[in-house]
Amino acid sequence: xxxxxxxxxxxxxxxxxxxxxxxxxxxxxxxxxxxxxxxxxxxxxxxxxxxxxxxxxxxxxxxxxxxxxxxxxxxxxxxxxxxxxxxxxxxxxxxxxxxxxxxxxxxxxxxxxxxxx
Numbered sequence: 001x002x003x004x005x006x007x008x009x010x011x012x013x014x015x016x017x018x019x020x021x022x023x024x025x026x027x028x029x030x031x032x033x034x035x036x037x038x039x040x041x042x043x044x045x046x047x048x049x050x051x052x053x054x055x056x057x058x059x060x061x062x063x064x065x066x067x068x069x070x071x072x073x074x075x076x077x078x079x080x081x082x083x084x085x086x087x088x089x090x091x092x093x094x095x096x097x098x099x100x101x102x103x104x105x106x107x108x109x110x111x112x113x114x115x116x117x
Contacts, residue, residue, distance in 0.1 A: 007045055009036070010066055014107050023106050027083050028068065028076075043069050044116060058102070058110030066111050073099050073115035 014020040024030040032038040046067065050056055057065045070076045073091065080087045086104040093099045098116040105111055 012107065012109065020105065020107050027080055027085050027103075028111075030068075041069070046114075058104065059108070062108075062110060066109070067114055068111065070113050070115050073101050073113055076113055077101050077103075 012020065021032070021036075025032070030038055053060075057063075077087055077091070080103050088102040088104075091099055091101045094117075096117055098114055100115075101113045103111050103113065
C-alpha cells in the first residue's frame, strides 16, 4: 500500500493573502519562499480528529487548526504579545506530550503552538 510521506501543505483563504503571509513570517518566523515553500525542522507531526462539537479550535466555524512545533513556548508567546498578536492567556500541559498555547491570526484562525515533551 502506498502511504503519504508527510504534510505537503496547509492552505488558508484570506481577504489579503500577502498581509496574512507577512504576519506568519513576522510573528511566527515562518520563512516561506515566493511559492509558499517552507523547510521545517524534523520532528513529530500529529494527525488527529476531533468531535464536531469541540471548542478546542476556538470558533465552531473553524473546521481545522494549524499546529506549529516550537522550541520554547513561553518565549514564543512573549514574542507574539510584544507584536500585538491575539494570544490566549492560558497554556495547557499534557504529561508525556508537551505544552500548548494558542494565538489567533489576523484572519481569525486559531493556531496552536506546541512545545513537545
